[in-house]
Amino acid sequence: MQVLLVKDVASLGKAGEIKEVKDGYGQNFLIAKGFAKLATNEVLNKYKAEQKKKAEIEALEIAEAKQMQKVLDEITLQIPKKIGANNHLFGSLTKDEVAQYLESTHRIVIDKKAFDIPQIKTLGSFQANVKLGHGFSANLKLEIIAQQDK
Incomplete structure (x- = not known):
């Protein structure tokens, strides 16, 4: 199962990374506790759009x-x-x-x-x-x- 990490998880990875995990660990811990989302195309595209918007806002704040x-x-x-x-x-x-x-x-x-x-x-x-x-x-x-x- 592939998941997109939305928060840093010790010994697994940082927020924004896509990781391959076992089904039980992914469903019962990572997704249930809000540390990750199932890595579907829709979720990945939404995450990329959010990151792009954050970058634009930060560039505006810096200017x-x-x-x-x-x-x-x-x-x-x-x-x-x-x-x-x-x-x-x-x-x-x-x-x-x-x-x-x-x-x-x-x-x-x-x-x-x-x-x-x-x-x-x-x-x-x-x-x-x-x-x-x-x-x-x-x-x-x-x-x-x-x-x-x-």
């Missing part, structure tokens, strides 16, 4: 990450903060604040968990690393300025 990397590398985000004595901030700059300012000023929505910022407690220029997925990251320039009282 979007590259484009976002170029955009973010060009941006200098000016963030006004209240300051106290010696140009120290009241509190420190948070990932949430950076994400909100990026969205409000440039209409770019990035989850705050993607930001890796140093602890910022003074005015000045800093760099924030932004993880974009698929191994891509961008360097966002941050400029902390004094907030003008109204």
Whole structure:
């Protein structure tokens, strides 16, 4: 019996491989537990189509990450903060604040968990690393300025 593995199976193979197994092992364990499907032409064609679609989606995500990397590398985000004595901030700059300012000023929505910022407690220029997925990251320039009282 030939089966298409849909999950990795120890001592048999990895997902996507077609394996020849005994009928009882294939029916009673692999197919029953959801580790494999019977390797018919219909199942194989469907699996190949799913893999092709996944590859297309991944290629699109990579292209979007590259484009976002170029955009973010060009941006200098000016963030006004209240300051106290010696140009120290009241509190420190948070990932949430950076994400909100990026969205409000440039209409770019990035989850705050993607930001890796140093602890910022003074005015000045800093760099924030932004993880974009698929191994891509961008360097966002941050400029902390004094907030003008109204």
